Amino acid sequence: MRLRIPTVALALMVVVQAVTAANIIELWEQVPAPAVPKLSPVTVKAGETALLLLDIEEATCNQEGRPRCVEAVPAMAKFLERARTAGLPVFYSNTGRGSRATMLPPVAPRDDEPIVKASVNKFFGTKLDDYLKAKNIKTVIVCGTSASGAALHTATGAAQIGYKLVLPVDCVPGASLYEEQASVWSLLNGPGTSRAITATTLGAIKIE
Secondary structure, eight states: OOOOOHHHHHHHHHHHHHHSSTTTTTTTTGOOOOOOOOOEEEEEOGGGEEEEEEOOOTTTTTTTHHHHHHHHHHHHHHHHHHHHHHHHEEEEEEEEEEEGGGGGGGGOOTTOOOEEOSSSOOTTSSSSHHHHHHTTEEEEEEEEEEIIIIHHHOOOOHHTTEEEEEEEGGGGSSHHHHHHHHHHHHHHTTTTTTEEEEEOOOOGGGEO
C-alpha cells in the first residue's frame, strides 16, 4: 500500500527546509543583539591573581586604528597602580613588531615585569604559563587589545589550562563596538570559558 504525505505536512517540510537552507550571511540582518550581560563586583586575592596587559602598544592602541583603546588607557593605568600597590604580579605581551619600548607610557612595564611575544593567544609558544605557575597564580585579570584578538584568545587559552578569568569589560577595547560586543558575548557563553569567567569593570574589582 502506498503512503501519501498529507498536503499540510508536506508544506511544513518545505518551509523548514527553506529556513534551514539559508546560511548566516543570508540571515545576517535578522539576527537580534543578545541580551545585555550582567556585570558583577569581584574580589580577588593578591597572592593568587595576576594582571595581564596584552598588546597595549603604539601599533595596536592608537587614535587612528583603535581610538577606544586610547580612551581605555587611563582606567587601565589607574588599575595598574592599584594592582602593583596590592602586590599583584603584572605580565605583558607584545605583537610581533612590538617591544618594551613601544608600550604606551601610562601602562609601561617595569624592568622586572615580564613580556611575552606571540600572536593572539599569548600562552602559545611562550613562557607565560610558566611565569604564572611560578607565582602560584590561579586567577588572571585580562586586559588587552584587540577584543577579538589577544583578549579573546588569551582568555580562552587561560581557561583551557585551568585559570579562573576576571574580564573587566572596560579594558578589552576593539576596533568597533560590534567587535567588543561579540568578543564579550563569546567569552561569557563559550564552552571553554563560560564556567571560568566573571564579567566586571575595573572599578568593581576589589583586591584583598
